[in-house]
Amino acid sequence: MNDDMMLNEKxxxxxxxxxxxxxxxxxxxxxAVAMTEFAANGLSGARIDEIAAKTHTSKRMIYYYFGDKExxxxxxxxxAYRQVRTGEEALExxxxxxxxxxxxxxxxxxxxxxRHPDFIRLVMIENIHHGVYLEQSELIGLxxxxxxxxxxxxxxxxxADGLFREDVSxxxxxxxxxxxxxxNVSNRATFSRIFGSTxxxxxxxxxxxxxxxxxxxxxxxxxxxxxxxxxxxxxx
Amino acid sequence: MNDDMMLNEKxxxxxxxxxxxxxxxxxxxxxAVAMTEFAANGLSGARIDEIAAKTHTSKRMIYYYFGDKExxxxxxxxxAYRQVRTGEEALExxxxxxxxxxxxxxxxxxxxxxRHPDFIRLVMIENIHHGVYLEQSELIGLxxxxxxxxxxxxxxxxxADGLFREDVSxxxxxxxxxxxxxxNVSNRATFSRIFGSTxxxxxxxxxxxxxxxxxxxxxxxxxxxxxxxxxxxxxx
DNA sequence: GACGCAATTAACTAACTGGTACAAAGTGTG
DNA sequence: CACACTTTGTACCAGTTAGTTAATTGCGTC
Numbered sequence: 361m362n363d364d365m366m367l368n369e370k371x372x373x374x375x376x377x378x379x380x381x382x383x384x385x386x387x388x389x390x391x392a393v394a395m396t397e398f399a400a401n402g403l404s405g406a407r408i409d410e411i412a413a414k415t416h417t418s419k420r421m422i423y424y425y426f427g428d429k430e431x432x433x434x435x436x437x438x439x440a441y442r443q444v445r446t447g448e449e450a451l452e453x454x455x456x457x458x459x460x461x462x463x464x465x466x467x468x469x470x471x472x473x474x475r476h477p478d479f480i481r482l483v484m485i486e487n488i489h490h491g492v493y494l495e496q497s498e499l500i501g502l503x504x505x506x507x508x509x510x511x512x513x514x515x516x517x518x519x520a521d522g523l524f525r526e527d528v529s530x531x532x533x534x535x536x537x538x539x540x541x542x543x544n545v546s547n548r549a550t551f552s553r554i555f556g557s558t559x560x561x562x563x564x565x566x567x568x569x570x571x572x573x574x575x576x577x578x579x580x581x582x583x584x585x586x587x588x589x590x591x592x593x594x595x596x
Numbered sequence: 597m598n599d600d601m602m603l604n605e606k607x608x609x610x611x612x613x614x615x616x617x618x619x620x621x622x623x624x625x626x627x628a629v630a631m632t633e634f635a636a637n638g639l640s641g642a643r644i645d646e647i648a649a650k651t652h653t654s655k656r657m658i659y660y661y662f663g664d665k666e667x668x669x670x671x672x673x674x675x676a677y678r679q680v681r682t683g684e685e686a687l688e689x690x691x692x693x694x695x696x697x698x699x700x701x702x703x704x705x706x707x708x709x710x711r712h713p714d715f716i717r718l719v720m721i722e723n724i725h726h727g728v729y730l731e732q733s734e735l736i737g738l739x740x741x742x743x744x745x746x747x748x749x750x751x752x753x754x755x756a757d758g759l760f761r762e763d764v765s766x767x768x769x770x771x772x773x774x775x776x777x778x779x780n781v782s783n784r785a786t787f788s789r790i791f792g793s794t795x796x797x798x799x800x801x802x803x804x805x806x807x808x809x810x811x812x813x814x815x816x817x818x819x820x821x822x823x824x825x826x827x828x829x830x831x832x
Numbered sequence: 833g834a835c836g837c838a839a840t841t842a843a844c845t846a847a848c849t850g851g852t853a854c855a856a857a858g859t860g861t862g
Numbered sequence: 863c864a865c866a867c868t869t870t871g872t873a874c875c876a877g878t879t880a881g882t883t884a885a886t887t888g889c890g891t892c
Contacts (some may be wrong), residue, residue, distance in 0.1 A: 383839080402724055404641040408880060418841060423881065483786055484720055488638055491785035504790045532803060535787070535795055536811070539779035540772065547778065549727035550719055551771070554740045559771055567768065575772070575811040619869080644850060654871060659851065 386417050387425050394422075395436045399478035402485050403433050434493045437486060438500055440479045445503045447472060453510055458518035459577060465510060466537050466576050470569045473541040480545040508534045518580065525582050533580060540572045622653050623661050630658075631672045635714040638721050639669050670729045673722060674736055676715045681739045683708060689746055694754035695813060701746060702773050702812050706805045709777040716781040744770045754816065761818050769816060776808045 393414045397406040408429055412419035426432040451468055453461040473480060486494050494500055511530045518524030548560060558564050629650045633642040644665055648655035662668040687704055689697040709716060722730050730736055747766045754760030784796060794800050 386839090402638055402640060404638060405724075407878090409878090417839095419880095420841065420882090421839080424839080429880065481724065483783070484724060487783055487785045488641075488717065488720060488724075489785075491789045494786055495789050501790070508791070528807065531791060532795065532807065534791075535804065536776065536807070538783075538787075539776045542783060543775035543779050546782070547719070547723055547774075549723045549725075550730055551774075553727045553731050554737070555744070555767060555770075559768065568771065571764065571768065571772070571815055575815050578814050579807055579811050622869090643848090645848095653869090655851090656870065656872090660869075665850065 383425075386421060389416050390422055390425065390432075391436055391439050394432055395440060395478060395482070398433055398436050398485065399481040403430075403489065406433075430493070434496060437482055437493055438497050440482045441500045441503050444472070444476055444479045445507065447476075448507070451510065453514065458514050458521060458523055459581070461514045462511075462518070462533075462577055462580055463573050465514065466573045467569060469537050470541045470544065470572060473545050474565070477545050480542060483542070484546050515580070523582060524580050528579055533576060536579065537572070537576055540568070544568065619661075622657060625652050626658055626661065626668075627672055627675050630668055631676060631714060631718070634669055634672050634721065635717040639666075639725065642669075666729070670732060673718055673729055674733050676718045677736045677739050680708070680712055680715045681743065683712075684743070687746065689750065694750050694757060694759060695817070697750045698747075698754070698769075698813055698816055699809050701750065702809045703805060705773050706777045706780065706808060709781050710801070713781050716778060719778070720782050751816070759818060760816050764815055769812060772812055772815065773808070776804070780804065 390411070394406070394411050397411045397414070400406070406429075408419060408422060411432075412422055415422070422432060426435060448468075451465070453464055456464060508530055511534050515524055515530040515533070519526065544565075552560050559568060626647070630642070630647050633647045633650070636642070642665075644655060644658060647668075648658055651658070658668060662671060684704075687701070689700055692700060744766055747770050751760055751766040751769070755762065780801075788796050795804060
């Protein structure tokens with residue numbers, strides 16, 4: 361599997377006269393368009409003809425390169441995961457003290473999800489399908505192995521410093537951070553239609569994010585270390 | 597609008613010989629089947645013929661009672677919201693002190709969402725559609741007015757007692773509770789396929805729920821009142 | 833400069849799917 | 863018991879959609 365397509369911009373290959381051989385570019389172009397369409401309409405809702413029309417190439421090429429609709433969707437899903445995970449790798453936290461690192465990670469996740477609504481939508485769609493296409497991809501499995509490694513490292517340092525609780529796993533912390541960050545994007549439509557959009561203003565979003573960080577840090581820290589936080593009785 | 601259908605079990609009306617007139621029953625039967633199908637396959641993924649086949653009546657009747665696919669979906673959505681909201685009304689919290697009430701509410705929401713995966717899936721699907729069908733229903737608007745009233749009452753009492761922070765709104769508390777409770781069901785497929793299912797065992801779920809409650813209570817309480825919890829400096 | 837092969841296009845098809853026409857059968861009421 | 867109305871089953875249609883057939887065009891290379 362050496363298909364290193366990065367969705368670059370040279371995916372033209374559609375100039376009627378004088379086209380260049382650029383299979384990778386064409387495939388990337390198809391993937392990019394398909395990602396938008398699948399994210400917007402779902403697997404069964406997306407139309408191959410519509411995808412083809414928005415591509416610089418033709419429907420025949422979609423089948424030429426990707427076989428059928430489902431495999432195209434699978435490739436789109438992989439590409440989406442790769443893009444998002446790649447964007448996460450930039451984050452460097454090892455130089456920060458554990459609590460700061462955890463804060464940064466939570467903030468980053470919240471913002472990162474917010475910046476990638478199409479990815480969120482694809483994951484929503486994939487969950488509607490019970491994750492069967494995700495399971496078929498071994499690439500995604502590999503990508504996600506590293507997803508909580510940052511958090512595990514932070515927790516390890518935090519525990520070593522005697523700051524973090526032992527009974528809250530990195531996985532669970534990741535779950536809580538993901539839940540809020542994901543829900544913030546996935547349920548924006550229904551939530552704001554029902555309860556108004558105050559939480560989706562700039563101030564509302566900052567508040568949600570700050571409080572998420574606060575809660576996660578509060579959960580990770582030992583009661584006696586949590587700046588006075590104690591769960592049993594107030595005993596400083 | 598006096599369509600009080602409760603999805604009862606007397607929706608048979610299919611006995612070849614000697615049928616009874618039971619329009620409400622037939623409609624409920626259609627709605628129940630359609631809810632399952634839409635929740636399973638989405639709006640465009642669900643098949644009218646498939647719904648009809650699983651009904652005790654025929655496709656003709658679906659169109660007779662509901663007009664077309666989209667209106668059927670809209671009615672299903674309304675029915676789902678009604679069922680869930682009705683189930684919430686049973687919860688009685690006024691007799692509990694604010695902190696206890698908040699705990700109970702969070703726990704209940706977590707469990708309640710967990711018990712209604714089809715509702716969650718319908719909301720997911722509705723979010724894929726940007727909530728346009730939800731917007732068309734004035735019934736759902738009415739139903740949801742009361743959704744955070746319980747929480748508002750709790751917060752009012754909590755503030756009156758000098759326990760709750762002023763800068764955390766009931767709406768935001770509701771958002772945090774909903775986020776985790778919703779995500780827990782909506783993303784179970786992808787999350788467990790990527791990270792394993794430890795968090796979806798009985799113990800894992802209890803842990804998630806307990807920590808959610810802990811975080812929400814911690815967020816709601818004033819720093820100095822939060823059993824020693826302080827954000828600025830540890831000053832009990 | 834021509835030949836093999838990758839890349840491309842457009843028209844076509846077979847199946848599916850939402851929706852309908854129409855007639856038959858049952859219900860209840862006077 | 864007959865008449866008006868409701869309810870249901872069968873067969874059908876027209877538009878859509880995933881997927882294909884087969885011929886064409888351009889590229890690189892010897």
